[in-house]
Amino acid sequence: MLRKLTLLSCCLLFLFTLDATAQKKKKKGKQPAPVAVSADAKKPEAKKEPKPYNKVIDSIAVTQQGLIDVHKVGDKYLFEISDELIGKEIMTITRYSKTPAGGGIFGGEEVNRQVIRFEKGLNHNILMRSITYVIATPDEDKPITKAVQNSSADPIIGNFEVMAYKKNGKDIKGYVVDMSSTFDADNQVFSLNPMNKQMLKIQAFQKDRSFIQSIKSFPINTEIRTVKTFTTVPRQISLSPTPRIGTDLPAGLDAGVVTFEMNTSMILLPEKPMRKRPFDKRVGYFANSYEVFEEDSHKADRDIFAVRWRLEPKSEEDAERQKRGELIEPKKPIVYYIDPATPEKWRSFIKQGIDDWQEAFEFAGWKNAIRGEYWPENDPTMSLEDARFSVLRYFAAGIQNAYGPNVHDPRTGEILESHIGWYHNIMSLLRDWYLIQTAAVDPAARNIKFDDKLMGELIRFVAAHEVGHTLGLRHNMGASFATPVEKLRDKDFQKEFGHTSSIMDYARFNYVAQPEDGVTDLFPKIGDYDKWAIKWGYSYFKDAKDEDAEKAILNEMTKDAYKNRRLWFGTETNPYDPRYQTEDLGDNAMRASEYGIKNLKRILPNLIEWSKKDGEDYTELNGLYNSLTGQFRRYMGHVTKNVGGIYETPKTADMEGDLYEVTPAAIQADAVKFLNEQLFKTPNWLLNQTVMSKISPENGVEAIKSIQDGTLSSLLAGDRMVRLMETSSLNKANYSVDKLMTDLRKGIFTELRTYAPIDIYRRNLQKLFVSKLIDAMKVDKNASVTNFNRRRVNLSETDLPSISRGHLIELRNQMRMALPSTSDRLSKFHLQDLIARIDQALKPVN
Structure with missing residues (x-):
C-alpha cells in the first residue's frame, strides 16, 4: 500500500510540474493589450451624504x-x-x-x-x-x-x-x-x-x-x-x-x-421589564420560555414563566395598605372595549361577562382592576386595530366559536393587549348545547329561538370564559371532577358553588340535574379555582426582593391550596387521566352519564315540537337530533377514558403522595359494565321512528353501528392495551387486557348463554368485535404505538396477539356450543360465519 501511495504522489508531482511550466511559458508569451478607458466613462457614484435636516423635512x-x-x-x-x-x-x-x-x-x-x-x-x-x-x-x-x-x-x-x-x-x-x-x-x-x-x-x-x-x-x-x-x-x-x-x-x-x-x-416594549413569575404546573397559566446559560451552571436551564398582565400599586402607601388586607386600585387597570359592530342587545351581556372577573381580582387584593367599556365611536384618536387597546371583535361569520388570545412581552410574559374573536354563529352553538343539555329541566330551553334574556346570559358566560384566556388562564379540564355527582342535583349547593369550580373548564351546562331536583342554576360562573388562580397570578408581593423570593411564597400558597380539591388544576393536554375531560361533569363519569342519558330520553320525543316552524322543513330537527346523538357519544367517550386510565396529579418534591396512580380496577370494570349496558346493548331509545322518519330514510342501523365501532376502536386501541399490560404487570389486582376482553365478550355475546335471537344491531356489533380481535392477533410486525412516556412499543412483541388469540379460541368454542340450541335462522347463519372467520384467522400461514 505504501508503494502505491508513493507512485501516486509522484504522478501528482509530475502533473503539478507540467502545469507550473505551462504557466511560466504563458507569462513569457505575448501579453494582452490594456483596455482603453474612455474619458467620458462614468465612475461608480459615491454614496450620498445625508442632507441637512431642513432640506429633507421642509415646510411642506x-x-x-x-x-x-x-x-x-x-x-x-x-x-x-x-x-x-x-x-x-x-x-x-x-x-x-x-x-x-x-x-x-x-x-x-x-x-x-x-x-x-x-x-x-x-x-x-x-x-x-x-x-x-x-x-x-x-x-x-x-x-x-x-x-x-x-x-x-x-x-x-x-x-x-x-x-x-x-x-x-x-x-x-x-x-x-x-x-x-x-x-x-x-x-x-x-x-x-x-x-x-x-x-x-x-x-x-x-x-x-x-x-x-x-x-x-x-x-x-x-x-x-x-x-x-x-x-x-x-x-x-x-x-x-x-x-x-x-x-x-x-x-x-x-x-x-x-x-x-x-x-x-x-x-x-416596557423599558423596565415586568418581574417574571415562574411557571407552576399546579396552576393553569399559559407560559413562555427560553434557554438560559449561566456562567456557574453545569447545564442550560429552561426559564419558563407565566403569561399575565402587569398590575402594580400606584404608590408605596397603596402597597402597604394592600399588605394590610385593604383592596387598592392598580396603577393601570385592565380594560376591554366592545366592538361597535356588536349587536346592541348583546353588548351589556358581554360587558357583564368581563366585569364578572372583578370578584376574582378582589381575591388578589385589587379593586376596579378589570372592566368592560363600550367603544367610543366618535374618537378619531382611537382605532380598533391599535395595539394600545384590548377589544372584543365581532365577526360576521358562520363559524360557531369564540377565542381569547393575547399579545405578550416574550421577555417576561407581560400581556400587552388582547383582541378577543367573537363569531356571530356561536349563538347557534349555544342554543344547541343548552337545549340538548338542559331542556329536560329548564322550560326556557324548549324553543327553536331563545328569548334575549336567556341568550344574553349564555353570551355572558362565553365572554367571561374567553376573557379568562386573555388573563393568561388555560382550560382547567379537571375542575368539574371536584364536584360529586350527587351534588350536581343539590339545588342549594348549585346555587352557591355551581356545577364546576372553574369557568375555564369545558363543563358547559348541568346535564345531570333531574326535573324533580328543582335546580335552576345551570350555568358555569367564576368559581373557587378561578379566584385562586387570579390570586396566584396577580398578587403583589411588596416584600419579595426577587423572583426566587416570590416563588417561595407562591409555593407555600399552592401547597396550602392543594388541601382543597376545588382548587386543583387539571391539564387539558393529558390524554390518559379520566378526571381531565372536556364536556364532562362530576367525579364519576358512569353516574353522571347515566343521569345525562335519562334527560336525553326525555328530550328526544319533544324535538319535533321544540324545533318546528311553520313553512320550514326539518333542517332544525335534523341538526338537534345530531346534537343529541353527539351528546350521547360524548358520554361514551367520558366513560371509555377510565379504561387504562392513569391519574396525573402535579406535585413538587416537598409534597406528599405520588404523581401517577393507576385508575382503580373497580372503576375500570364499572366503565366497561356501563358501556355494555348503555351502548353495546342496543340503545333502541335513540331510534325514535317518529323523529327518524322526518330526517332520514334510514332506520338507524348504520348510525348505531358507527357509535359502537368508534367506542370499540377506542377501547381496544394499541396505546390503551399497552397501558393495561404495563399497569397489570405491576399489580395483578389492576385491570388487565385479559379482563377487558372477558368483560366485553360477556356483554357483547349474551345471546350465547340465553340462545335468544340475535338482531341486526347485535350481529353488526359482534362482527365488529371479532374483527378487532383478529386484527389485534394478526398485528403487523412493524405496528407500533407510543406509550405514556412517548416510547415506541412494537405491538407484535407484546402479549396482545397472544391474549387476542386465546379469546378468539374461547369465543369460537362458545359459539360452537351455542349453535345447536340456536333456532333463529339469521342468528345461526351469523354464528356459522363468525366461526368460519375465526377458523380462517387461526390457520397457520404457509
Whole structure:
C-alpha cells in the first residue's frame, strides 16, 4: 500500500510540474493589450451624504409626533428614529383590517407578530432586525455572553440609508429614513407568512396595487395601515382522495387577485421589564420560555414563566395598605372595549361577562382592576386595530366559536393587549348545547329561538370564559371532577358553588340535574379555582426582593391550596387521566352519564315540537337530533377514558403522595359494565321512528353501528392495551387486557348463554368485535404505538396477539356450543360465519 501511495504522489508531482511550466511559458508569451478607458466613462457614484435636516423635512412635510415621528413628504413616509429608540425592542402586531369574504379570515384577527430593533449600520445606515427569543444569559458582564451572542444572530429585515440627521448642536438626536418600501411591499414580518399564503392560495405580490393608506403615531406606538394585493391560484380539480390544503377566496376566482387591508402596530416594549413569575404546573397559566446559560451552571436551564398582565400599586402607601388586607386600585387597570359592530342587545351581556372577573381580582387584593367599556365611536384618536387597546371583535361569520388570545412581552410574559374573536354563529352553538343539555329541566330551553334574556346570559358566560384566556388562564379540564355527582342535583349547593369550580373548564351546562331536583342554576360562573388562580397570578408581593423570593411564597400558597380539591388544576393536554375531560361533569363519569342519558330520553320525543316552524322543513330537527346523538357519544367517550386510565396529579418534591396512580380496577370494570349496558346493548331509545322518519330514510342501523365501532376502536386501541399490560404487570389486582376482553365478550355475546335471537344491531356489533380481535392477533410486525412516556412499543412483541388469540379460541368454542340450541335462522347463519372467520384467522400461514 505504501508503494502505491508513493507512485501516486509522484504522478501528482509530475502533473503539478507540467502545469507550473505551462504557466511560466504563458507569462513569457505575448501579453494582452490594456483596455482603453474612455474619458467620458462614468465612475461608480459615491454614496450620498445625508442632507441637512431642513432640506429633507421642509415646510411642506406633514409631521406626526410619537414613538416614531413620521413625516409625510409627497407620497413618501419618512420615519425619524430617535437616538433614544436605537437598541430598544419594539413589538409589532399586524392584524387584518378588512379581508376578502369566504376565506375564514376576518377583519380584526391577528396576522403576524414580531419583536424588532433598530440599530446603527455602516455608512450612514439604520438596520432593522427581527428578534427571536430562544436563548439568553443573565451574566451580561461575563465571557459566556459572547457565546450566547455568537449563537443567536438576529436577521436583518431592513437596511435604510439615513437621509438626514436631526441634531442638537453636535449631538445626533434622530435619523430620518424612508421606510415606505418596507410597508407598501410584502415584507413577511408585516404581511402574510408563507403558511397563510399557502392556505389561502396566494401567489405573487402586486406592487402596483399596494400602498400605505395612513400612518398615525402616538407616544408609545405607531400605527401603519396598508393595502396589499396578491394574485391567487384557484383550486385545481383533483382525483386524489387526499384533501388539498388551501381555501378558494371567491374574489380570487372572480378577479384573479385579492386585496387585504392590514394594520401594523409598532409598540415599545416596557423599558423596565415586568418581574417574571415562574411557571407552576399546579396552576393553569399559559407560559413562555427560553434557554438560559449561566456562567456557574453545569447545564442550560429552561426559564419558563407565566403569561399575565402587569398590575402594580400606584404608590408605596397603596402597597402597604394592600399588605394590610385593604383592596387598592392598580396603577393601570385592565380594560376591554366592545366592538361597535356588536349587536346592541348583546353588548351589556358581554360587558357583564368581563366585569364578572372583578370578584376574582378582589381575591388578589385589587379593586376596579378589570372592566368592560363600550367603544367610543366618535374618537378619531382611537382605532380598533391599535395595539394600545384590548377589544372584543365581532365577526360576521358562520363559524360557531369564540377565542381569547393575547399579545405578550416574550421577555417576561407581560400581556400587552388582547383582541378577543367573537363569531356571530356561536349563538347557534349555544342554543344547541343548552337545549340538548338542559331542556329536560329548564322550560326556557324548549324553543327553536331563545328569548334575549336567556341568550344574553349564555353570551355572558362565553365572554367571561374567553376573557379568562386573555388573563393568561388555560382550560382547567379537571375542575368539574371536584364536584360529586350527587351534588350536581343539590339545588342549594348549585346555587352557591355551581356545577364546576372553574369557568375555564369545558363543563358547559348541568346535564345531570333531574326535573324533580328543582335546580335552576345551570350555568358555569367564576368559581373557587378561578379566584385562586387570579390570586396566584396577580398578587403583589411588596416584600419579595426577587423572583426566587416570590416563588417561595407562591409555593407555600399552592401547597396550602392543594388541601382543597376545588382548587386543583387539571391539564387539558393529558390524554390518559379520566378526571381531565372536556364536556364532562362530576367525579364519576358512569353516574353522571347515566343521569345525562335519562334527560336525553326525555328530550328526544319533544324535538319535533321544540324545533318546528311553520313553512320550514326539518333542517332544525335534523341538526338537534345530531346534537343529541353527539351528546350521547360524548358520554361514551367520558366513560371509555377510565379504561387504562392513569391519574396525573402535579406535585413538587416537598409534597406528599405520588404523581401517577393507576385508575382503580373497580372503576375500570364499572366503565366497561356501563358501556355494555348503555351502548353495546342496543340503545333502541335513540331510534325514535317518529323523529327518524322526518330526517332520514334510514332506520338507524348504520348510525348505531358507527357509535359502537368508534367506542370499540377506542377501547381496544394499541396505546390503551399497552397501558393495561404495563399497569397489570405491576399489580395483578389492576385491570388487565385479559379482563377487558372477558368483560366485553360477556356483554357483547349474551345471546350465547340465553340462545335468544340475535338482531341486526347485535350481529353488526359482534362482527365488529371479532374483527378487532383478529386484527389485534394478526398485528403487523412493524405496528407500533407510543406509550405514556412517548416510547415506541412494537405491538407484535407484546402479549396482545397472544391474549387476542386465546379469546378468539374461547369465543369460537362458545359459539360452537351455542349453535345447536340456536333456532333463529339469521342468528345461526351469523354464528356459522363468525366461526368460519375465526377458523380462517387461526390457520397457520404457509
